[in-house]
Amino acid sequence: MSTLNIAIQGVPGSFHHQVALAKFGENTEILSFNQFEPVAKSVATGEADFAVMAIENSIAGAIFPNYELLDRYELTVRDEYYLPIAHQLMALPGQKIEDIKEVRSHPMALLQCKAFFAEHPSIELKDDIDTAAVSKQIATHQWKGIGAIASTIAADIYGLEILAKDIQTVKNNFTRFIILQKQKEILDFIPNKASIKVTLKNEKGILAKLLTLMSENGLDLSKIQSVPVIQKPWEYSFFMDTVFEDHQVFKQTMEEIQERFGEVKIFGEYISRK
Numbered sequence: 001m002s003t004l005n006i007a008i009q010g011v012p013g014s015f016h017h018q019v020a021l022a023k024f025g026e027n028t029e030i031l032s033f034n035q036f037e038p039v040a041k042s043v044a045t046g047e048a049d050f051a052v053m054a055i056e057n058s059i060a061g062a063i064f065p066n067y068e069l070l071d072r073y074e075l076t077v078r079d080e081y082y083l084p085i086a087h088q089l090m091a092l093p094g095q096k097i098e099d100i101k102e103v104r105s106h107p108m109a110l111l112q113c114k115a116f117f118a119e120h121p122s123i124e125l126k127d128d129i130d131t132a133a134v135s136k137q138i139a140t141h142q143w144k145g146i147g148a149i150a151s152t153i154a155a156d157i158y159g160l161e162i163l164a165k166d167i168q169t170v171k172n173n174f175t176r177f178i179i180l181q182k183q184k185e186i187l188d189f190i191p192n193k194a195s196i197k198v199t200l201k202n203e204k205g206i207l208a209k210l211l212t213l214m215s216e217n218g219l220d221l222s223k224i225q226s227v228p229v230i231q232k233p234w235e236y237s238f239f240m241d242t243v244f245e246d247h248q249v250f251k252q253t254m255e256e257i258q259e260r261f262g263e264v265k266i267f268g269e270y271i272s273r274k
């Protein structure tokens, strides 16, 4: 069997890299990009067989632009993965926390450590590509005075020393990743979760009626995110994840929503991993 190409944003030691290895094993070709857009594009063009993409974090919330990428590149959600995230503040060996003037990391990682940095106001925070890429740069350029927030694995790979452990605002911190593919395949399992988008007609109370229908039909809403319809200012689509027991009832409900409430797009049906 030929090896699979897996697209991620990030370098070895990044959280995306960890999920790619956990999900697909070592015998894969990892295609590393430094933005989410080329990750999505590589799946759409067939360069990558799958992509791993963070979509929401339990402290920092949704990674908003990734919903739009999923939609625009017509990608399919094949699976999901919840990774526990612990952030470590790290720097070159021998550096002390008092020496650190600047910390660079992925913006989602910085958001997850806001409470820690509120107690260290003299440290300047800067957005960067990904957690591990900063660790790598610090090691390559032997930068003093600069810290990274990344995983213990990144500290080991790039030979950095941990100055403060588990600095995320709450211990119990998770990022939900989605596994993306280009084509919709015939499923060889019965799904119990789906990611959908509903573009509602503009009618009073229509969202409430939609949610009532879903609830009455046993569709449990695990996430709802409104995203602007950019061609129509101040109109919104609703991206939803829903968990259900009966796949047939789910399908009938989607047909009913399409008839009564507005356009439905199903991004994927899969197994809930929560």
Ligand SMILES: O=C(O)C(=O)C[C@]1(C(=O)O)C=C[C@@H](O)C=C1
Residues within 6 Å of the ligand: 009, 010, 013, 014, 015, 016, 017, 054, 057, 063, 085, 106, 108, 109, 129, 130, 131, 132, 175
């Ligand atoms: O920077 C990394 O290591 C990533 O994998 C990115 C990312 C994200 O996109 O949210 C992944 C998980 C964490 O929430 C922090 C950052």
